[in-house]
Amino acid sequence: MIIVMAHGASEQEVDAVVARLAERGYQSHISQGVERTLVGAIGAPEGEKEALAEQLALLPGVERVVPILRPYKLVSREHAEQPSVVRIGKVPFGRGQVAVISGPCAVENEQQMLEAAQAVQAAGAAVLRGGAYKPRTSPYVFQGLGEAGLEILAAAREATGLPFVTEVMDPRYVEIVSRSADALQVGARNMQNYDLLREVGQADKPVVLKRGVAATVREWLQAAEYVAAAGNLNVILCERGIRTFESETRYTFDLGGMAAAKLETHLPIIADPSHATGNHRLVPPMALAALAGGADGLMVEMHPHPDRALSDGPQSLTPKRLIGLMDEVRHLCTALGLTLAEPVG
Numbered sequence: 351m352i353i354v355m356a357h358g359a360s361e362q363e364v365d366a367v368v369a370r371l372a373e374r375g376y377q378s379h380i381s382q383g384v385e386r387t388l389v390g391a392i393g394a395p396e397g398e399k400e401a402l403a404e405q406l407a408l409l410p411g412v413e414r415v416v417p418i419l420r421p422y423k424l425v426s427r428e429h430a431e432q433p434s435v436v437r438i439g440k441v442p443f444g445r446g447q448v449a450v451i452s453g454p455c456a457v458e459n460e461q462q463m464l465e466a467a468q469a470v471q472a473a474g475a476a477v478l479r480g481g482a483y484k485p486r487t488s489p490y491v492f493q494g495l496g497e498a499g500l501e502i503l504a505a506a507r508e509a510t511g512l513p514f515v516t517e518v519m520d521p522r523y524v525e526i527v528s529r530s531a532d533a534l535q536v537g538a539r540n541m542q543n544y545d546l547l548r549e550v551g552q553a554d555k556p557v558v559l560k561r562g563v564a565a566t567v568r569e570w571l572q573a574a575e576y577v578a579a580a581g582n583l584n585v586i587l588c589e590r591g592i593r594t595f596e597s598e599t600r601y602t603f604d605l606g607g608m609a610a611a612k613l614e615t616h617l618p619i620i621a622d623p624s625h626a627t628g629n630h631r632l633v634p635p636m637a638l639a640a641l642a643g644g645a646d647g648l649m650v651e652m653h654p655h656p657d658r659a660l661s662d663g664p665q666s667l668t669p670k671r672l673i674g675l676m677d678e679v680r681h682l683c684t685a686l687g688l689t690l691a692e693p694v695g
């Protein structure tokens with residue numbers, strides 16, 4: 351970090367900064383400019399920097415403290431020679447390989463999920479989704495089937511061969527969800543649940559980490575760093591819209607943020623235009639925009655009968671609409687030189 355001294359800071363004030371750095375085991379490098387003195391802190395032990403920067407900024411004569419390194423390491427581009435590939439089951443995401451994850455918002459019953467899985471497969475999407483544990487805004491509405499939902503998802507996988515991703519909301523359930531799911535989803539509402547991030551970081555399944563509705567790109571990457579630091583580098587980030595003043599769409603699909611995150615991290619990033627827009631009519635154009643903008647895949651909600659869905663019907667594609675979208679996705683992938691994963695079977 352660099353400590354920028356205020357204009358006119360005294361020699362004693364600079365000395366006090368240097369002394370404080372020495373006390374904490376750092377060396378200093380002073381550059382005396384015409385207007386300002388800068389003190390570079392060298393050899394800062396990781397983990398102490400943030401607090402020390404805040405403390406130094408309070409010393410007399412200090413104008414501000416500028417961090418040099420990013421607050422994440424394992425997930426940063428610098429940590430890897432090339433973009434990472436993360437697989438859900440056998441389906442690869444990243445480095446020019448894209449795949450579509452589709453299925454209903456929630457697992458409702460066996461019939462619905464089987465129909466959904468068959469429709470996903472028929473349309474050519476390679477990974478199935480469905481929530482067994484649902485983070486609902488109201489405590490009075492359908493909360494998901496829990497463990498029974500996991501069994502239904504496993505049966506749908508058995509019938510079609512599609513791997514599935516499903517959300518885990520609580521560190522206590524990571525083990526049980528890991529036992530059946532091919533990937534663990536951490537939802538937007540839990541992006542900063544650090545106990546949960548640490549727990550999925552110890553699981554032996556890939557993690558789909560959604561961006562929090564009010565999280566900056568940096569906070570999102572720091573959340574991924576929690577998972578990575580706990581030992582799991584198989585993280586797929588998912589842009590799903592953020593909260594802004596705009597009310598025409600459910601959230602605001604932040605493709606600029608997604609592209610910015612891609613510059614920073616080697617992890618694959620997928621996009622979820624369903625939760626971002628909340629409107630099935632907006633899903634196809636935004637799905638294509640995301641792929642054109644560099645997304646490594648898509649998560650798209652589809653319900654066999656959106657008009658009977660227990661959650662997120664308005665943003666769910668019908669099976670027929672998913673087929674239409676997949677046709678467009680195929681064309682776009684060809685144009686962009688991307689390899690689209692085909693469903694097994």
Ligand code: PEP
Nearest residue numbers: 481537538539560590625
């Ligand atoms: C979901 O994918 O079912 C979901 C609840 O998404 P989010 O966490 O992005 O709201």
Ligand code: MN
Nearest residue numbers: 455651661662
């Ligand atoms: Mn949903």
